[in-house]
Amino acid sequence: MKFSRTLSPSFITSLNKLYDSEKSWWRTIVDDKDIFILIRNNEVRVQASGGLLLQINQDGQNNLICRMHEDYLSLRSEKNPYVTLEEMSTAPIKRVEGLKGFVKHYAKIKRRINIFTGKERQAVQYLANNIHQIVDIEIGFEGELKENASKKSVPRIDMAAITDNGTLVFFEAKLFDNSEIRSKKTPKVVRQLQKYKELLAQNGEDIIAGYKEQLNIYNQLKGSFFKKRARSYDRIALYPRARLIITGFHASQRDIMLRTVREGIEKGVEWEEGSKDLITTGDFKSLAKSNRLFLGLQ
Numbered sequence: 001m002k003f004s005r006t007l008s009p010s011f012i013t014s015l016n017k018l019y020d021s022e023k024s025w026w027r028t029i030v031d032d033k034d035i036f037i038l039i040r041n042n043e044v045r046v047q048a049s050g051g052l053l054l055q056i057n058q059d060g061q062n063n064l065i066c067r068m069h070e071d072y073l074s075l076r077s078e079k080n081p082y083v084t085l086e087e088m089s090t091a092p093i094k095r096v097e098g099l100k101g102f103v104k105h106y107a108k109i110k111r112r113i114n115i116f117t118g119k120e121r122q123a124v125q126y127l128a129n130n131i132h133q134i135v136d137i138e139i140g141f142e143g144e145l146k147e148n149a150s151k152k153s154v155p156r157i158d159m160a161a162i163t164d165n166g167t168l169v170f171f172e173a174k175l176f177d178n179s180e181i182r183s184k185k186t187p188k189v190v191r192q193l194q195k196y197k198e199l200l201a202q203n204g205e206d207i208i209a210g211y212k213e214q215l216n217i218y219n220q221l222k223g224s225f226f227k228k229r230a231r232s233y234d235r236i237a238l239y240p241r242a243r244l245i246i247t248g249f250h251a252s253q254r255d256i257m258l259r260t261v262r263e264g265i266e267k268g269v270e271w272e273e274g275s276k277d278l279i280t281t282g283d284f285k286s287l288a289k290s291n292r293l294f295l296g297l298q
Contacts, residue, residue, distance in 0.1 A: 003144050003206040004041035005136075005214035010062045011042060012220050018064075019222040025066075025099045028106055029054070030223030036128045036137060037225050039214050041144075047128075047137065050121030051113040054102075066099065072112050075105055120175050123247060123284045124158045127173075130288035132228055135211060136160040139170070141199045157196055157242060160211070162233070167297045168211060169239040170196060173284075176249035182261050189244065190268030196242040204238045212236060239297060243277045247284040254282060 007015075018026035029035055029046050035053065038045040044056040055067045075094045084091040096105050114122070128134045140156045159171040172192060174181050180188040200207065218230040244265065249258060262278060271277055276296035279287070287293055 002041075003203065003210040005039045005210040005217070006042070007039060007044070007217050008042055008058070011044075011058050011064075012217070014058070014062065014064055015044075016220075016222050023103065025103050027223065028103050030221075030225050032106075033224070034110065034129060035225065036125060038136060038138065039217055047125060048110045049113045050117035050123075050125045053110070053113065066102075068096075068102075068109075069116075071116055072096075072109050074112070075108055076112075119248065120158075120173060120178070123175070124173050127284060127288060127293075128159060130285075131161065131293065133161040133163055133294070134159055135162055135214060135229065141196070141203075158245075161293065162211065162215075162231070162236060163294050163297050165297075166233040166236050167239050167294075168208060168236050169294070169297060170200070170242040171245055171293065172196070172242055173245040173247065176246055176253060176258075176261075181246060182264060186268045187261075187264050190265060193242055193244060193269050197240065200238060200240055200242070204240075208236050208238055241277055243279060243293070245284070245287070245293075246278070246280045247282065247287075249280075249282050251282070254280075 015026055018024045019030060021027065030037070034048060036047045038047060042058065045052055046054040046056070051072075052069065053072070057065045057067075059065055073096045075096060077094060083093055096102055096109060102109065124137055128137050137159050138156045139158075139160055157170050158173045160168065161171070162168050172189065174189060180192075215231060215233075218226045219232070246258075246261065258280060262280065263273075265271075265278060266273060266275055279292055281287055281292070
């Protein structure tokens with residue numbers, strides 16, 4: 001099964017025509033610095049605050065089809081958030097109506113997504129928005145590389161980045177309070193990292209080809225998101241291991257517990273002590289202001 005990161009020519013043309021319309025929903029999205037756009041196999045997914053803001057596909061007649069989770073369609077009233085319950089009915093709840101309503105209530109929709117997404121996903125989204133080398137998030141390797149895999153149940157690695165020198169590297173991010181990073185035996189995250197290493201070894205060429213396709217699409221699409229990330233490389237090389245980010249801890253946790261957590265993970269995946277593949281920071285936002293994600297890479 002091909003690891004695909006491309007869009008059809010008709011899909012690209014439709015999006016660019018929409019962008020040329022100053023008040024279009026697509027232009028609203030693409031020029032928003034707080035969103036991240038995922039390219040899949042002839043599908044576009046728009047992420048905001050760690051949640052899927054909009055999924056965009058084409059039908060058989062090349063019309064764009066937009067889907068949004070129903071939880072994001074309800075709009076809280078500015079003055080009175082309560083509705084009247086009668087014996088057999090409920091007063092109407094204000095909803096987003098159509099793509100014009102999407103543009104009108106865009107800021108409210110994005111705020112509402114925050115209610116439904118966890119801090120880990122929000123951290124990943126923040127890093128993706130603020131580090132230009134990050135080219136993808138929420139990558140379901142098994143669902144994309146295996147014909148019979150259930151795409152809803154497969155684990156998703158959090159981020160992919162291509163360094164300025166052309167190294168493709170993947171990252172898993174965990175909050176410090178996530179139980180998957182600690183265990184008296186082997187932390188669960190160790191198996192995740194081992195699994196990703198196996199998948200990268202088995203499918204490296206297809207994965208590199210997929211991201212070359214994506215960069216080609218970036219160069220064809222209009223808008224701030226794509227302009228910021230459009231690049232070209234003579235060669236892309238795959239880093240063979242997924243790196244792990246651990247964040248969201250305070251000073252006492254760092255001083256008392258972090259060393260033990262590091263030792264358990266480094267021993268489990270057979271990394272050297274103090275490996276640059278294990279990145280720890282109390283505040284994930286600091287990573288956007290440094291080069292720590294890419295230390296030791298070409």
